[in-house]
Amino acid sequence: MSKEEAIPPGWSYNPASWGQRMPIVVAAMVGFAIATYLALFQLKVFDTVWEPFFGDGSRKILTSKTSQMLPIPDGALGAIGYLVDALAGVIGGIRRWRTMPWIVIAFGLAVGPLGFVSVLLVILQPVLYDSWCTLCLATALISVVMIGPAMDEMLASLQYMKRVKEAKVSLWKAFWGYKEVQGRVI
Amino acid sequence: MWAHVLNALLGIWLMASAAILGYSDAKTITDNEHIAGPIIASFAIISWWEATRVVRLYNVPVGLWLLLAPWVLGFDNTTATVNSMLVGALVTGLSFVKGKIKDVYGGGWSAVWKSDTLHAREARKQPRTNLK
Structure with a gap:
């Protein structure tokens, strides 16, 4: 099987190629590293947190009421989110848009809410606490940058699911990538 | 952009x-x-x-x-x-x-619910072999 055959029909490139996916995985890993560092500060493993621009900003934000609304600090939740994104970006081959649509669609859906929550937290920093947290802003930027490049692959999978439906093949089996439906729809 | x-x-x-x-x-x-x-x-x-x-x-x-x-x-x-x-x-x-827009996207987002779109037409042209 050549690389050309992995290109979805009607597309000029393959959105599931490694060249397309690796940058997102790298971004997610950077996000994971920063969020883990912030979570360790929130869990009092570190006494101080790096803040080059906004004085006491990071400390204020990371120890705020909003950051402790849930049983685990929001930094730890973010770290889990980035790890899920990185894993969902790595799993599967270059034809995964049709061999395992579930992971591609899960990947697209994981990237969306992470970006949304990050932006919401960026808004809450100055509005509720009158301060900014440099590393929190950096992670928010990373999660927003990941949305666009993850969506093209999801589009290819959704178009595949549409062809599966029109061919009257089981959507359930195609979604989970059952061997028996592989190749019945291109 | x-x-x-x-x-x-x-x-x-x-x-x-x-x-x-x-x-x-x-x-x-x-x-x-x-x-x-x-x-x-x-x-x-x-x-x-x-x-x-x-x-x-x-x-x-x-x-x-x-x-x-x-x-x-x-x-x-x-x-x-x-x-x-x-x-x-x-x-x-x-x-x-x-x-x-320099790349082609199989008809874009509307092609997910519309019929007879670019990706559907292109898929019909391809031989339906057993692609494992």
């Missing part, structure tokens, strides 16, 4: 402008900028990629809001009013710039 790079920078500018232009004490004005700024920057960044270029249009209502905000919220600071309206006009205008 250049238009959406500018819009991302305008969104970031809104986040910083109260501190730079010196009206940080006006809570209503700064809150408005601190809410609209990240939203504009996010939509602009998402529309950097061709497959999600349509998201640029989500910034049109936000841009129009910035034009109205000084009057609806009653801004009492001329600098802030001028800043909000200027940024609002620029964001609205730049959001309409579609730019070049």
Whole structure:
């Protein structure tokens, strides 16, 4: 099987190629590293947190009421989110848009809410606490940058699911990538 | 894409402008900028990629809001009013710039629910072998 055959029909490139996916995985890993560092500060493993621009900003934000609304600090939740994104970006081959649509669609859906929550937290920093947290802003930027490049692959999978439906093949089996439906729809 | 790079920078500018232009004490004005700024920057960044270029249009209502905000919220600071309206006009205008689309996406997002689209026609042309 050549690389050309992995290109979805009607597309000029393959959105599931490694060249397309690796940058997102790298971004997610950077996000994971920063969020883990912030979570360790929130869990009092570190006494101080790096803040080059906004004085006491990071400390204020990371120890705020909003950051402790849930049983685990929001930094730890973010770290889990980035790890899920990185894993969902790595799993599967270059034809995964049709061999395992579930992971591609899960990947697209994981990237969306992470970006949304990050932006919401960026808004809450100055509005509720009158301060900014440099590393929190950096992670928010990373999660927003990941949305666009993850969506093209999801589009290819959704178009595949549409062809599966029109061919009257089981959507359930195609979604989970059952061997028996592989190749019945291109 | 250049238009959406500018819009991302305008969104970031809104986040910083109260501190730079010196009206940080006006809570209503700064809150408005601190809410609209990240939203504009996010939509602009998402529309950097061709497959999600349509998201640029989500910034049109936000841009129009910035034009109205000084009057609806009653801004009492001329600098802030001028800043909000200027940024609002620029964001609205730049959001309409579609730019070049060089790749093909099987008919795009509407092809997920419409019939007889590019990806469906192209798939029909290909031999249906057992692709494992």
